Amino acid sequence: MAHVSQLIAEDIDAYLHQHQHKSLLRFITCGSVDDGKSTLIGRLLYDSKMIFEDQMAALEADSKKVGTQGGELDFALLVDGLAAEREQGITIDVAYRFFSTDKRKFIVADTPGHEQYTRNMVTGASTADLAVILIDARKGVLTQTRRHSYLVSLMGIRHVVLAVNKMDLVDWSKDVFDAIVADYTEFAHRIGLKDVLAIPISGLKGDNIAGTSDASPWYSGPTLMQHLEDVEIDEERRATEAFRMPVQWVNRPNLNFRGFSGQVRSGRIRPGDRIRVTPSGVTSVVARVVTQAGDLTEAVAGQSVTLTLTDEIDCSRGDVIADASDPPECSDQFETTLIWMAEDHLLPGRPYWLKIGAKLVSAQITDIKYKINVNTLEHLAGKVLELNEIAICNISLDQPIAFDAYERNQDMGGFILIDRMTNATVGAGLIHFALRRAQNVHWQALDITRESRAALKAQHPAVLWFTGLSGAGKSTIANLVDKKLSSLGRHTVLLDGDNVRHGLNRDLGFTDADRVENIRRVAEVAKLMADAGLIVLVSFISPFRAERRMARDLMNDGEFFEVFIDTPLAEAEKRDVKGLYRKARAGQLKNFTGVDSPYETPETPEFHVDTTKTAPADAAAAIVDALVGAP
CATH class of the missing domain: 3.40.50.300 (P-loop containing nucleotide triphosphate hydrolases)
Known part of the structure; x- marks a missing residue:
C-alpha cells in the first residue's frame, strides 16, 4: 500500500513539474461584433477540458434558458460574464481566460468588437504573442476586421490566425473561404502582416478547432489548437536579443548588500558580463545574479532577478541595465505612433506623465504630424486626437530616457501617457526613433547664473x-x-x-x-x-x-x-x-x-x-x- 502511495506521489510530482515547465502562449481574439469570439474561446475551454462539472451544468441550463443556438450549447456564456454583455449579446470588456493542453499553457484575451472599445482591444494586444482574427463567413472582411488587423500589426504581434467562422452557415463553401482569404491577404500585405494562417472553422460545432472536420475535406492545414500548441513564442525569441533590464528597485537590505532588482525583458545575463547603465552611460561588471531561491549562473528574458555589480555606481529606479556592447539609445525627443484612449481629446503642448518601464517623466506632444484612418490607411491632418484615434506624433520629454525602437524591442519602445490631474491612462505609444534635433541641440553652460x-x-x-x-x-x-x-x-x-x-x-x-x-x-x-x-x-x-x-x-x-x-x-x-x-x-x-x-x-x-x-x-x-x- 505504501508502495502504491509512493508511486502516486511520484506521478503527481512529475505532472506538476511538467505543468510548471510548459511554455505559455498569450493570444487575443478580435474581429467585428458577433463574429463568434466568445463562442470560440468557450469551445477552446470545453475541448481542453477546463470546465468543471458545476460550470457545465450551469452552461447547459443557461443555454436552454437563452435558447439562441438551436439546442446547442452556447459557449459564449462561459466568457461573457458581465451582465451587460449577456443582456446585449456582445463583449464590452477584455475577458482573460486560462486553459492548458498537454503541450502548452494559454492565456487568451477576448477583446471587444465595437469600434468604441478599440482601447480595450489595444490593452489585450499589448502582451499577446498571437492574434486570432475572426471573420463571419457570411459577411467577409469588414471595416472592423481591417481596424483590428491594423492594430495587431501596429502592436507588433507577429503571428496571425485568420479564423473564418460560421462556415456551416455557408455550406462549407471552399469558394467563399478562398475569396475571403484572398481579400484579407491583400490588406495584410499592405500593413506588413506576414505570418497569417487561414483556417475554416465553426466555433459552435467545433469543426477544425480541436479536431479536423469531415465537412471541409478540401482543407489540409492544422486545426486551431494544433497551431496554438506549435507556434513559436516570442519569449523564445526575446532570449536571443540584446540584454535589457529596467531597474524597478534598488535593493539595499543592509550595508553589506546593494543590488538592482527588475525583470529581464530581453537577452541573457551571467556573472562576469559587462553592462552599461543608461542613460548615464556608466559601465561595470555583473558580480552575482541573485534570486530568492539562490544565485543563478544565468538569467534569461522573463525572469525577475537582482544584479550585484563589481563597482559602486549611480543607478536608480527607471534606469536600464544593458549589454555594454549593445546598449539602448537615449533621447528626450521622439517620433511615435500614439493611440488615444481617453474621452477628453489630446491637446499638443499639454503636459502629461509618460511611463516607460519603471521610468516616469513629464512629456508634451509637440506636433501631430498626421492622423491615420485605420480602415483606408489614409493620412489625415488634425490638431487634436479624439478617443480611439491613432496618429504619428512628435513628443518631447523633460529628461532623456533609455529606449529601443518598438519594432526592435516592444518592452523598451512602448509607453503610456497619464493625465497629471486624474492619474488616468489616456494614451499608449510606440517609439519609432529619436529626433535628430535631440542630438543636435544641447544645453549651453553659462557663466552668469x-x-x-x-x-x-x-x-x-x-x-x-x-x-x-x-x-x-x-x-x-x-x-x-x-x-x-x-x-x-x-x-x-x-x-x-x-x-x-x-x-x-x-x-x-x-x-x-x-x-x-x-x-x-x-x-x-x-x-x-x-x-x-x-x-x-x-x-x-x-x-x-x-x-x-x-x-x-x-x-x-x-x-x-x-x-x-x-x-x-x-x-x-x-x-x-x-x-x-x-x-x-x-x-x-x-x-x-x-x-x-x-x-x-x-x-x-x-x-x-x-x-x-x-x-x-x-x-x-x-x-x-x-x-x-x-x-
Missing part, C-alpha cells in the same frame, strides 16, 4: 500668475501690483494676454489646442525672465488647471504664485468692458471662456481675490505685502 542675476537686482525671482474669467479684473490688479513693486525698487515685467497675442502668439486662435499652446509659450517666456532675476507678472485667463500646473512646474519651489481673481460669471458679464460676452452670447465669438468653453477654477491658489468683497487697490496691496515679506 540666475542666482547672480537676481543678486544684482537684490531680489528673489518670482512668477505671479493672475488667472480668472474675462472681465474679472486680472489686468487691473496685475497693473497695480506692478506699479507698487516698481515703486519699491523691484525689477518687474508684466505679460498681459491681449498684448502677447499681438506679437509672440499672434498666430494662435481660441480653440482648446491653441489656448494650451498660448499658455505653454508664455510659461516658457516667464521662466526665461525669472532666470534673468525678474519678478514676472502674467495676466492670462489660462482656463485649464493642467497648463497652470505646467507653468508652476517650470519654476523652482517657492517662486510661483497663483493669483485667482475670483469674479462670478454674472458679474464679469455685467461689466463686459470689451463687449466680448455680448458677442459670445450672440454666437459671433466661438470658444469663449465661461460661455461655450470651460474655466477650471484653481484648487489651492496662493492668493484668492474675491472682487465682490475686495477692491482692486486693497487686493494689490495685500499681494505686494505678502510677496515683499516672503523670504
